[in-house]
Amino acid sequence: MSKQLSPPTPPEPAHARLARSSALEHVMTVVREDVRRGRYAPGARVVEAELQRNLGVSRGTVREALARLAAEGLLELHRFRGATVRSLSAQEVADLLDMREVLEGLVARKAALRVARGIDAQAVAHAQDALDAALAAGRPAQAYLQANARYHEALLAVAGSPGLSAQVDHLSTAFFRIAMAADLRRESFPSSNSDHRAITAAVLSGDAASAELLMRAHIRHTAFLLQAAAPYVDEKS
Structure with a gap:
């Protein structure tokens, strides 16, 4: 059968x-x-x-x-x-911050170039206003860092590069988990926001070279603060 x-x-x-x-x-x-x-x-x-x-x-x-x-x-x-x-090793953190400096600098450059060609960048101006408001209101550090994330997202949207967006988004997830875990002092926020305001002015005026240089300097300064805090590092790695 x-x-x-x-x-x-x-x-x-x-x-x-x-x-x-x-x-x-x-x-x-x-x-x-x-x-x-x-x-x-x-x-x-x-x-x-x-x-x-x-x-x-x-x-x-x-x-x-x-x-x-x-x-x-x-x-x-x-x-x-x-x-x-997952916690990150000290080397992973250093590599991440180096990559972010290069990519975020490129984002600022591309955003400024597109503004020079007539692209509307009001989203960046509004994101800067939100950062100013978070700082002026003395909100918790987490609120300022969230406004900071929205600011960088606005720049990325104006830059208009899907390929770059995918790379930056992946790095940003890792970066902001470091920033949220780090014991950043509120005293560092005015200096950080001063950087943002200079970057915003360069982007809105279409000055690509200045926008990139200012952003890279800003990321280096942020990297120094994060590495000094370092509670997120997996010491066993």
């Missing part, structure tokens, strides 16, 4: 694949943003059940998202503890 074969499994409908992919990207985006905003400090657990409940997605989707974020280097997966935000 011949053995009957099971019917082939029907392919997953296209709309189901799209929905699963969208849910996966949503979970990854939420975790990245929570790390950027300081909700998850280096070493903190990222709880699967909490994400599943808050985002209304399946356990499998959450696990796949966390696995992908671990592959990106944002998280570490542990057999019994689940996922945690």
Whole structure:
């Protein structure tokens, strides 16, 4: 008697694949943003059940998202503890800050060049206003750092380079988790914002060379402050 074969499994409908992919990207985006905003400090657990409940997605989707974020280097997966935000070694921090100086300088240059060609850069002016307001109101450090993140995002949008945007976005997630964890003193913020105002003026006037030089100097100064704080460094690395 011949053995009957099971019917082939029907392919997953296209709309189901799209929905699963969208849910996966949503979970990854939420975790990245929570790390950027300081909700998850280096070493903190990222709880699967909490994400599943808050985002209304399946356990499998959450696990796949966390696995992908671990592959990106944002998280570490542990057999019994689940996922945690990965700490960075001193060398990783130094390399990251060097790369950010170059890329953010290029962003400022491209933004200024596009302004010189007539591109509207009011988003940068508005982001600068938000930084000024956060500083003047004496808000917590986290609020100023979030306004800082929005400022750099506005510059990136005006620069109008999707390829550059992808590179900067990846670095920014790592950078802002360092900044949120570091014990930056509020006394450093006026100097930082003075840098921003000079960069903004150069960008809005279309002065590409000055915008790049000012941004690179600003990132170097920020790097010095972050490396001096250094609570985020994994000393075992």
